[in-house]
Amino acid sequence: MRQQIKIPCTLMRGGTSRGPFFRASDLPQDRDERDAILLSAMGSGHELQIDGIGGGHPLTSKVAIVGPPTKAGADVDYLFAQVNVRDRVVDTSPNCGNMLAAVGPFAIDTGLVRAASDVTQVRIHNVNTGKLIEACVETPGGEVIYDGDARIDGVPGRAAPIRLRFLNAAGAKTGKLFPTGAVVDMIDGIEVTCIDAAMPLMIVRARDLGKTGWEQPSALNEDRAFLQRLETLRLEAGRRMGFPNVAELVIPKPVLLAPAQNGGAFSARYFMPHSCHTALAITGAVGLATACTQSGTVARAFAGEVRSPASLSIEHPLGSLEVRLEAAGEQNEPVVSVLRTARRLFEGAVYVRDPRADVRSQIS
Structure with a gap:
């Protein structure tokens, strides 16, 4: 029994x-x-x-x-x-x-x-x-x-x-800040940045997938054709990042970026990976902030030049998340800190x- x-x-x-x-x-x-x-x-x-x-x-x-x-x-x-x-x-x-x-x-x-x-x-x-x-x-x-x-x-x-400081976050799962060897990859005609800092991410412009990047999570979750295309990109990004098959893994996480609406660096829609986060994952924020400090990335194009020490505001569906970029770490990536409760x-x-x-x- x-x-x-x-x-x-x-x-x-x-x-x-x-x-x-x-x-x-x-x-x-x-x-x-x-x-x-x-x-x-x-x-x-x-x-x-x-x-x-x-x-x-x-x-x-x-x-x-x-x-x-x-x-x-x-x-x-x-x-x-x-x-x-x-x-x-x-x-x-x-x-x-x-x-x-x-x-x-x-x-x-x-x-x-x-x-x-x-x-x-x-x-x-x-x-x-x-x-x-x-x-x-x-x-x-x-x-x-x-x-x-x-x-x-x-x-x-x-x-x-509660203040969290991520020390030497680069290469959290792959051992490299840019696992594909490039700051931008072209997948199915779409520019993406594949970065691994606290969390492997696939960063893409929302407009390149027919979205504004300001949609509510429920609207994105209901668009099955969009989710399927995003998953197709994610599977290939994962392969290029060194993961043979990410179909049953939650990494890499896709992130849509759009211009900010309320004075932040940009607006983000973070996926987990098959549904949109109602706010923003902290590890995702660390990866996005790190990407902003690296020339040529999709995120840098929105945020402009970012040099630590600096503060960065990332807008998400429920408001914004402030991150602090401190002195550079071992691989010239910043130490990122965030405030949580x-x-x-x-x-x-x-x-x-x-x-x-x-x-x-x-x-x-």
Whole structure:
């Protein structure tokens, strides 16, 4: 008989995303067993994730797994998992910068990192990419506070600020800032920039695909012909970036750019990759900001010349996201920092189907 097991977890909002946070020690080391638990916990395989705690949307079907560091200079490890809503698939190829915002607070609250007196700096090793990110978390009195005056577009109300600094983000998955060897590639007659900084991206002008770049996500998601063409471009971009077949991966992420409407550098529509983000992924913002500092890219053509240190505003469907470009890193790419917020929503245990029960039933 199939049994249920309970696993401690904490549901947290990180930036404009939400999902359960697990300590690595509470999950099996075997990848297949771990993924089976995550699928059961989130209720994947149903568009509403009705039999789990997922929210029925890519932004609320995310998981963070946090544990002791395995990389020198880090305080904690963070493995991100994108759990597909409709298909029973777990993808650990990308990082998620929004969920990343809650890793520092979670690590401090659970005792993985000792809090300082006022602000605690947590150096996070993102296992997905091997990169380090610094998170500055407010901890007056040695405890994380979540209430504050910081505001980010896409989240109601205000909260305590969390500053994230992406250190040496270039080559997060491919080892190269420009994996194809060019700042611009021509795919099916369309100019694209394939860049890998925190997240592999395929950047394209919206007008080249018959769009203004100012559409609401719902309108873009309903245009099946457009989505199919975007996917065709993405598949070829992925191949050129060194991924043999990205059909079942969420990287590279396509991004449409258009002129700004409200004083920013440009307007962006970021895809995840088969639906448009309601705001903008943090890793996507890091990649776009980095592209702005490199001559000849599609993004640079919109933003004009950008030299660090500088601030950049990227407009998205729910407002804008401010990024800060600091001194250049090892590959002449900037260190990019962003302001995020997070909130602890509830903690307890999630009940999941025991993945070992199937094996036992087959043996018996």
